[in-house]
Amino acid sequence: MAASAGMSASAPGRHEVVVSVEDVTLSFGGVTSLSHVSLQQARGEILAVIGPNGAGKTSLFNCLTGVYVPQSGRIVFYSRRRGPVSIVGHRPHLVNRAGIARTFQTSRLFNALTAFENVKIGVESPQRTGPLGAMLHLPRTRREERESDSRTVELLEFVGLRGRSNDLASALPYGDRRRLEIARALGTGPELLLLDEPAAGTNPAEKAALAELIRDVNARMGVSVLLIEHDMGLVMSLADRIVVLNFGQVIASGTPAEVQRDPAVVEAYLGAPDPEDA
Numbered sequence: 001m002a003a004s005a006g007m008s009a010s011a012p013g014r015h016e017v018v019v020s021v022e023d024v025t026l027s028f029g030g031v032t033s034l035s036h037v038s039l040q041q042a043r044g045e046i047l048a049v050i051g052p053n054g055a056g057k058t059s060l061f062n063c064l065t066g067v068y069v070p071q072s073g074r075i076v077f078y079s080r081r082r083g084p085v086s087i088v089g090h091r092p093h094l095v096n097r098a099g100i101a102r103t104f105q106t107s108r109l110f111n112a113l114t115a116f117e118n119v120k121i122g123v124e125s126p127q128r129t130g131p132l133g134a135m136l137h138l139p140r141t142r143r144e145e146r147e148s149d150s151r152t153v154e155l156l157e158f159v160g161l162r163g164r165s166n167d168l169a170s171a172l173p174y175g176d177r178r179r180l181e182i183a184r185a186l187g188t189g190p191e192l193l194l195l196d197e198p199a200a201g202t203n204p205a206e207k208a209a210l211a212e213l214i215r216d217v218n219a220r221m222g223v224s225v226l227l228i229e230h231d232m233g234l235v236m237s238l239a240d241r242i243v244v245l246n247f248g249q250v251i252a253s254g255t256p257a258e259v260q261r262d263p264a265v266v267e268a269y270l271g272a273p274d275p276e277d278a
């Protein structure tokens, strides 16, 4: 992937910023999903994106992963391995290889495969085999095979699913399926992990366990996390900073405490304050 040329002097240093979204606009026909969206995420940060349904959160993830190509704006990923990488115009598999992985709002697990096999697919993405070998469909060496097997086991252990390695994905409880998706995404060795509503539909115990897992991914693996989540308790406890989208625009950003008391946010998203609390 070509490094982005002509970084301006005012561009953030790549050691501080992991991804920078600059004035991104995305529309479908008459519908504007993202309107002049700018945001930056610091390396190592857990950044949450919140906002009502239809605000443009998933569209933003799709732009960050090469699924959608915005009509205007720039997205620069500051990879530790490769330096600045311009995302717009690159296909999803190249964005993934550059170091951005994601999970989806609705599950995309392979139900007919085991938990082990689901994770191993992530581990065996071309960045580990080497692009040339993948292109030529060269057989994997036994050493490569052993390495990806042991990495797969490590990741299953990390997300607490080692004991369920041989279970079909379809047989796992809902909370475990969400953890498995995270393990699969981690298999590609990302520097930045995008989670689209990871706790949606989980029960309180599963939610608490997911929060702990996300903290571990961030703190123990050193992965920056960009998180879309509706559960405010989870967002407030996990996020270092929050960006609020409404009708495709950034209407607020700041620490959880700052965002919580921002009048625009209260009006657009959190609901008017309860007079009982006054």
Ligand SMILES: Nc1ncnc2c1ncn2[C@@H]1O[C@H](COP(=O)(O)OP(=O)(O)O)[C@@H](O)[C@H]1O
Binding pocket: 028, 031, 032, 033, 051, 052, 053, 054, 055, 056, 057, 058, 059, 060
């Ligand atoms: N592929 C698409 N084609 C047409 N409209 C789309 C497409 N993807 C998203 N949109 C529109 O963009 C807006 C934002 O959607 P989305 O990003 O899914 O919001 P959120 O994830 O915040 O709920 C919605 O109006 C949605 O209908």
Ligand SMILES: [Mg+2]
Binding pocket: 057, 058, 059, 105
């Ligand atoms: Mg969405």
